[in-house]
Amino acid sequence: MAYTWMLRPDYRTPPAPAGEAVPAGPWRHADNGQVMNGVYERFLPGRRIEVVAIWYGYVLSRCDGPRMPRFTSPLVSAWNPVLAQGLTAGPKAPSPYRDERWSDRWIAEALLYGRKPFGVFTLPVEEAMRWFTRSGGTALVYRAQHTGEGLVRVVAGLSEPYGRLFDVDALIADYRRALPGDLGEEEAEALAAHRTSSPALGYVLRDDAEGSFRRAPLSVRGLTLGYPPHETAARILAEKGARIGV
Template identity: 70%
Template sequence: MADAWILHPDYRTPPVPADPDVVPGPWRHPDCGQVMNGTYERRRSGLQVEVVTVWYGHALSHWHGPRMPRFSSPLVSAWNPVLAQGLVVDPRAPVPYGDALWCDRWIAEALLYGRKPYGSFTLPADEAMSWFAKSGGTGLVYHAQTNGDLVRVVAGTAERYGRLFDLEALIADYLEALPPDLAEPEAAALEAHRRHSPALHYILSENAEVRFARAPLSVRGLTLGYPPHETAARIAAGTLGA
C-alpha cells in the first residue's frame, strides 16, 4: 500500500480564491475530506516518490521521480515550474492568477524575493521599469530587450552555484538515483558549475540563452529552481520547461 500524502509547506503556494464562484477541485484529504492545497508527496515502490501540487483541490502538476533525500534548498520548489509555466493537469481547471501575463509577473517577483535563481519574463514597459528599480541591491543581473510596448527580461543571481546550493549532496543524490551512464555526465556538469553563477554563465556570456538551452538537464533544472527529483525523472526524455 502506498504511503499517505504528506504536505510540504511552501510560501509559494497560491492562496485559496476569495471568489465564491470558483468551484473546488476533486483532490481531498482522505482522512477528513478537507480540500487539498499545497505540495504533497508520498513514497512509492522502487525508491520512487510521487508529487502533486494542488491549488484549491485542482492538481496543477502530478509526477513521479526518484527519491533524492540529501539535497534541499529554499531556491528549489515544486511550485517553481508550475507557476512559471502555468501548468494544469486538467486544462478546464481554473488557474490561481487571472490575466495573460500572470506567469511573467510571478517569475519577476520570485526573482526579486529570492524564490528562484534565474528566469525570463515579459512585462509592459512601465512594469519592467519598476522591476529594474526594485532589483537594485538584490544581486540580480539582467538583460532586457524591448518589443513594442513590452520588455523581455532574462535575469539571474550573480552568486556562484557552489554558494547557492549544496552541490555535494545533489551530486550524491544523482549518482544514487540514476544509472551511471545517465548520472555521471550530470554530476560532472554540476561540479563544473561550482565556480560559475547563473548571471555570469547564462546572462553575461556570449550567446547566453543558447548556451543555457544546451546545458545538461541537471544544470538547467537547478538554475530554474526546479526539484531535482522531477528533473531526474525527465532526463531520459531530454526536455525541461523554461
C-alpha cells in the same frame, strides 16, 4: 499498501479563492475531506517519490521520480515549474492565473524575493522599469530588450556562484544514486563544472547566453531554474529509456 500524502509547506502556494465563485476540485484530504491546496508527496516502492502540486483541489502538476533526499534549497520548489509556466489541470479548469501576464509577474517577483535563481519574463514597459528599480541592491544581474510592442523582455539571474547558492555536493550524490552508471556521472560532472560559475555569469552575461542555456545538461538547467531535481532526474531517465539507479 497505501502510501500517505504528506503536505510540504511552501510559501509559494497560491491562496485558495475566497467565496464560492470557483468550484473546488476533486482532490480532498482522506481524513477530513477538506480541499487539498499545496505541494504533497508520498514515498513509493523502489526508492521513488511522487509529488503533486495542487491548487484548490486541482492537480496542476504530478511527477513520479527517484528520491533525492540529500539536497534541499529555498531556491527550489515544485511550484517553480508550475507557476512559471502557468500549468493548469486542463484547458477549461479553474486556475490561480488572473491574466496572460500572471506567470511573467510571478517570475519577476520570485527573482526579487529569492524564490528562483534564474528566469525570463516579459512585462509592460512601466512594470519592467519598476522592477529594474527594485532589483537594485540585490544579487540579480539582468539583460533587457524592448520588443517594440510596449513590452520589455528580461533575462535575469543571481550573481553568486552555484557552489554558494546550493549544496552542490549533496545534489551530485543524489544524481549518482538516482541515475544508473554513466548517466549519473555525466550529470555529476556537469554540476561540478558549474560550481564556481553562476546563473548570471553563465546564462545572462555571456554571448549567446540563452543558446548556452538550451544546450546545458538537464541537471544544470533544472537547478538554474529552481526546479525539483527528482523531476529533472525523471525526465533524464525517460529520455534515455533508463531505470532508477541501483
